[in-house]
Amino acid sequence: MKKKYLRKSNIAVIFAIIFSLASRYAEQHGASLSGPLQIIGFPLLWIVACYFYAKSKGRHGAWGLLGILSIFGLIILYYMKDKSAQAP
Numbered sequence: 001m002k003k004k005y006l007r008k009s010n011i012a013v014i015f016a017i018i019f020s021l022a023s024r025y026a027e028q029h030g031a032s033l034s035g036p037l038q039i040i041g042f043p044l045l046w047i048v049a050c051y052f053y054a055k056s057k058g059r060h061g062a063w064g065l066l067g068i069l070s071i072f073g074l075i076i077l078y079y080m081k082d083k084s085a086q087a088p
Contacts, residue, residue, distance in 0.1 A: 002084050005056035012049035016042055046070060053077050058084030 023038040050073055051064025057080060066073030 001082055002056045002058065005052045009049050009052035009056060012045055012052060016045035016049060019045055043068065043070075046073075050074055050077055054080075056084065057082045 020038065020042045023041065027038070047064050047067035049064075050067035051061050053074065054063035054066075054077055055061055057077070059077075059080065063077060063080075066076055069076070
């Protein structure tokens with residue numbers, strides 16, 4: 001597993017969670033943009049996290065689109081075989 005991509009994936013997951021919590025907090029306090037930001041921002045950050053996780057396993061970055069499936073996409077990526085050790 002490629003550690004530099006794994007670290008970036010973990011950072012993206014943390015930012016996605018913080019973004020989601022901040023958006024929900026803003027929504028509870030009457031912010032009008034929190035809904036659209038949550039609808040666009042969280043999935044985008046989650047796809048970025050899945051992209052870096054796929055890269056850490058030696059897979060093509062397009063596998064990051066599994067992030068559309070939210071946590072289920074990350075679970076699918078988790079169970080995929082690690083090809084990073086097979087690279088020349």
